[in-house]
Amino acid sequence: MKNPxxxxxxxxxxxSVAKVYLDPWKPVDxxxxxxGHADHSRYGHKSYITHHRNVPIIRHRLGEINVSGVAWGQTxxxxxxxxxLHPAGHIIGSxxxxxxxxxxxWVFTGDYKTENDGISTPYEVVKCDSFITECTFGLPAFxxxxxxxxxxxxxxxxxxxxxxxxxxxxxxxxLGKAQRLLKYLNPDIGKIYTHGAIENMTEVLRPLVDxxxxxxxxxxxxxxxxxxxxxxxxxxxxxxxWIKKMVPYVTGSASGWMTFRGARRRRAIxxxxxxxxxxxxxxxxxxxxxxxxxxxxCTHGYSDIFSRYLREQGYDARTEETQYGEExxxxxEEKIIA
Amino acid sequence: MKNFASLIKTLDSTxxxxxxxxxxxxxxxKASDTDKVWTIAxxxxxxxxxxxxxxxxxxxxxxxxNIPSWLFEESYHIVGDLAETIALVIPSNxxxxxxxxxxFLEEMIxxxxxxxxxxxxxxxxxxxxxxxxxxxxxxxLITGGFRIGxxxxxxxxxxxxxxxxxxxxxxxxLMGNWDPKTITxxxxxxxxxxxxxxxxPYPFYLAYAIENEVHDLGDVQxxxxxxKWDGIRSQTIFRNDELFVWSRxxxxxxxxYPELEKLVGIIPNGTVIDAEILPYANNIIGTFNDLQTRIxxxxxxxxxxxxxxxxxxxxxxxxxxxxxxxxxxxIERRELLEKLFQTxxxxxxxxxxxxxTIHFNSWEEVAKERxxxxxxxxxxxxxxxxxxxxxxxxxxxDWWKWKVDPLTIDAVLTYAMRGHGRRSNLFTDYxxxxxxxxxxxxxxxxxxxxxxxxxxxxxxxxxxxxxxxxTLERFGPVRSVTPHHVFEIAFEGIALSKxxxxxxxxxxxxxxxxxxxxxxxxxxxxxxLKSLISSTSITxxx
Numbered sequence: 001m002k003n004p005x006x007x008x009x010x011x012x013x014x015x016s017v018a019k020v021y022l023d024p025w026k027p028v029d030x031x032x033x034x035x036g037h038a039d040h041s042r043y044g045h046k047s048y049i050t051h052h053r054n055v056p057i058i059r060h061r062l063g064e065i066n067v068s069g070v071a072w073g074q075t076x077x078x079x080x081x082x083x084x085l086h087p088a089g090h091i092i093g094s095x096x097x098x099x100x101x102x103x104x105x106w107v108f109t110g111d112y113k114t115e116n117d118g119i120s121t122p123y124e125v126v127k128c129d130s131f132i133t134e135c136t137f138g139l140p141a142f143x144x145x146x147x148x149x150x151x152x153x154x155x156x157x158x159x160x161x162x163x164x165x166x167x168x169x170x171x172x173x174x175l176g177k178a179q180r181l182l183k184y185l186n187p188d189i190g191k192i193y194t195h196g197a198i199e200n201m202t203e204v205l206r207p208l209v210d211x212x213x214x215x216x217x218x219x220x221x222x223x224x225x226x227x228x229x230x231x232x233x234x235x236x237x238x239x240x241x242w243i244k245k246m247v248p249y250v251t252g253s254a255s256g257w258m259t260f261r262g263a264r265r266r267r268a269i270x271x272x273x274x275x276x277x278x279x280x281x282x283x284x285x286x287x288x289x290x291x292x293x294x295x296x297x298c299t300h301g302y303s304d305i306f307s308r309y310l311r312e313q314g315y316d317a318r319t320e321e322t323q324y325g326e327e328x329x330x331x332x333e334e335k336i337i338a
Numbered sequence: 339m340k341n342f343a344s345l346i347k348t349l350d351s352t353x354x355x356x357x358x359x360x361x362x363x364x365x366x367x368k369a370s371d372t373d374k375v376w377t378i379a380x381x382x383x384x385x386x387x388x389x390x391x392x393x394x395x396x397x398x399x400x401x402x403x404n405i406p407s408w409l410f411e412e413s414y415h416i417v418g419d420l421a422e423t424i425a426l427v428i429p430s431n432x433x434x435x436x437x438x439x440x441x442f443l444e445e446m447i448x449x450x451x452x453x454x455x456x457x458x459x460x461x462x463x464x465x466x467x468x469x470x471x472x473x474x475x476x477x478x479l480i481t482g483g484f485r486i487g488x489x490x491x492x493x494x495x496x497x498x499x500x501x502x503x504x505x506x507x508x509x510x511x512l513m514g515n516w517d518p519k520t521i522t523x524x525x526x527x528x529x530x531x532x533x534x535x536x537x538x539p540y541p542f543y544l545a546y547a548i549e550n551e552v553h554d555l556g557d558v559q560x561x562x563x564x565x566k567w568d569g570i571r572s573q574t575i576f577r578n579d580e581l582f583v584w585s586r587x588x589x590x591x592x593x594x595y596p597e598l599e600k601l602v603g604i605i606p607n608g609t610v611i612d613a614e615i616l617p618y619a620n621n622i623i624g625t626f627n628d629l630q631t632r633i634x635x636x637x638x639x640x641x642x643x644x645x646x647x648x649x650x651x652x653x654x655x656x657x658x659x660x661x662x663x664x665x666x667x668x669i670e671r672r673e674l675l676e677k678l679f680q681t682x683x684x685x686x687x688x689x690x691x692x693x694x695t696i697h698f699n700s701w702e703e704v705a706k707e708r709x710x711x712x713x714x715x716x717x718x719x720x721x722x723x724x725x726x727x728x729x730x731x732x733x734x735x736d737w738w739k740w741k742v743d744p745l746t747i748d749a750v751l752t753y754a755m756r757g758h759g760r761r762s763n764l765f766t767d768y769x770x771x772x773x774x775x776x777x778x779x780x781x782x783x784x785x786x787x788x789x790x791x792x793x794x795x796x797x798x799x800x801x802x803x804x805x806x807x808x809t810l811e812r813f814g815p816v817r818s819v820t821p822h823h824v825f826e827i828a829f830e831g832i833a834l835s836k837x838x839x840x841x842x843x844x845x846x847x848x849x850x851x852x853x854x855x856x857x858x859x860x861x862x863x864x865x866x867l868k869s870l871i872s873s874t875s876i877t878x879x880x
Binding site: 139140141142143259260261262264265268270271272302305308309312 | 350351352353403405406408409410412413416417418419422423426427764795
């Protein structure tokens with residue numbers, strides 16, 4: 001029996017014909033990378049191929065690497081296998097990877113969302129035979145409200161805190177969520193301060209997207225300057241002495257996990273906003289249907305449950321273990337409280 | 339309903355007591371009288387009986403959200419709260435509703451007797467028409483149990499703020515048996531009504547565990563000590579030739595202890611006794627395990643009465659000759675109690691004893707008595723300042739509990755389950771095992787206790803992450819994990835038990851610390867656990 005076009009190995013998703021890995025989690029010679037989050041773009045590969053917009057991001061994060069950028073839809077052929085990148089809508093520069101060989105088409109989503117967030121190039125349906133999908137939020141309990149409504153409630157929350165003379169601290173992952181929040185925070189309300197990790201990443205992305213002005217918090221920043229203003233911080237800053245110096249403040253977190261009442265309380269966060277860079281239940285089901293794929297492989301998330309449901313819906317669906325999802329489980333589950 | 343839902347949302351989204359009190363007080367200031375009564379009832383666990391059982395709720399919720407029931411169940415395991423799961427999975431199409439909390443609750447009360455089809459229609463209509471949070475609150479009202487970090491004390495404080503009635507008086511008014519369906523806010527809160535007070539207990543005075551060295555309490559002569567008995571703390575009321583027995587959970591449990599009826603007519607009317615209900619078969623104080631056979635039963639059989647009779651072990655007297663005497667110094671109350679005991683102790687076989695105070699001249703002597711707690715079947719000692727009043731609720735200063743150090747053992751984590759509420763989606767409920775040697779002479783792990791408290795949030799998250807990566811098998815919400823981690827487990831009591839696989843029942847097991855320094859081979863054995871029994875005293879339960 002011949003090997004499938006894409007295989008799940010201990011190093012990552014592997015195309016044996018082209019000898020290329022997709023988002024490998026161990027060092028390899030040639031890697032095609034969907035996006036800049038740490039669980040998808042790791043250190044140590046000899047060469048990286050990714051979208052142009054992701055090049056400055058992974059350069060910033062991984063330093064001097066051998067990387068070449070390609071455009072959306074641009075086909076590049078390796079050993080007769082045709083590869084192309086298509087927008088995934090997850091964060092700036094995030095792609096799905098389309099792989100075609102002898103008429104057979106596979107798509108690997110990396111992470112994706114169907115809602116257009118206005119800063120990441122919107123998700124594009126790519127027709128395929130086999131679809132490798134994430135399912136971080138693959139449960140019917142997850143349903144997102146439109147971004148505009150969520151951002152309105154975030155700005156209102158900021159106004160309320162300001163009226164009480166408090167600093168608003170909003171937690172979001174330093175790549176992706178922070179910029180999405182920044183883009184739609186209303187700078188007329190007050191100044192937007194940033195944690196170093198967010199400031200640096202935003203600086204890298206400013207040539208690509210027009211963002212409101214930010215001010216980096218330094219040792220010289222006075223507590224009184226912050227009062228009534230907004231602080232964007234990575235989840236890892238929660239509970240740190242860096243934050244404690246900002247009293248009086250109110251904390252908020254924007255994440256899909258905020259769907260659960262327990263999640264917010266467990267993290268001792270005052271206010272939770274349900275805002276995710278992943279698909280919700282309906283988003284996953286609709287995009288799978290739109291690809292026309294018969295085979296679906298579910299990777300990180302509630303994959304067992306989700307693939308069982310897909311099988312009942314008539315798909316040839318299964319689960320594969322990967323080492324993705326760390327960005328959600330590690331960054332958010334761990335660092336928010338750390 | 340809108341106001342109530344928004345109140346619950348506010349209460350649920352803050353950890354700050356002050357914010358909660360303010361939100362509640364504001365709500366009480368503007369809500370209608372009937373809504374206020376219902377809110378008080380709900381927050382003090384007096385909700386109406388469940389109109390629809392949870393099996394049907396789950397079935398209908400999965401039908402309405404068009405997902406298979408297994409998927410609903412999986413979601414429920416992950417979300418950790420039924421009402422929240424239902425609120426999340428049901429597709430929403432909110433309409434405005436002006437129905438009040440009272441109207442909703444009255445509908446739910448009537449719903450109980452309605453045919454199933456009508457119940458289903460009622461739920462469908464409301465689930466669809468309410469917005470997410472209202473749907474959550476509505477379903478919570480049906481499933482019951484609002485655990486949102488609002489204690490009765492906190493609610494009373496807010497009510498006091500809104501009505502300007504003294505908090506202790508309110509606490510007293512809110513106790514006992516009142517029915518939110520019939521009582522008005524006027525009657526419950528505002529009015530003084532003698533008759534209502536017939537069954538009313540006084541709020542319990544509760545003690546904190548001693549924080550520092552016992553010597554720091556000062557002059558030993560100012561203190562009184564007695565054993566802290568391991569039964570059910572209760573308040574027994576003798577008024578108007580009637581008996582009312584209240585448990586500390588403010589539950590009227592008179593019917594569960596019919597042997598106490600004997601005391602009516604012997605203990606005079608107008609008397610309220612603070613006492614421990616203790617198992618007392620063959621004139622020996624039993625263990626809490628023995629008492630457990632009595633707690634769950636609604637009707638008590640003659641056989642059980644004979645097998646596990648109970649007595650009152652009296653600590654204190656709160657009302658005498660119809661007067662509230664909680665303001666008298668503790669020793670004066672004790673004198674009254676002892677006098678009462680002397681007069682009635684001439685009658686044989688009364689289910690009434692006094693909790694003896696311990697004579698001592700130094701803290702060392704008290705400490706020595708504490709060492710005897712296990713053999714006495716007590717939990718340790720209670721230290722009470724001789725001039726202390728009987729206060730309301732948990733207060734520091736005059737009363738302290740000084741429990742015996744718990745028994746501890748090192749055990750291996752073998753199963754894990756997701757927690758509830760705040761801990762849903764995290765594996766925080768653990769099962770622990772000890773070593774034993776099976777018939778073939780091989781060592782194997784046998785589960786002996788479950789525990790879900792004692793680790794910090796950060797530790798729970800670490801264990802949770804580890805469990806997710808080291809799951810062997812899944813059984814619904816439960817996962818078996820690779821035996822790898824050793825935890826030190828503490829517990830208060832221990833008894834042989836035929837119901838437990840290990841043959842041993844432990845009382846109030848909890849995690850003391852994560853023993854990173856120990857390998858599973860270093861964990862204790864069932865035999866080690868059993869040897870702890872002989873160091874206490876052997877009792878058998880079934």
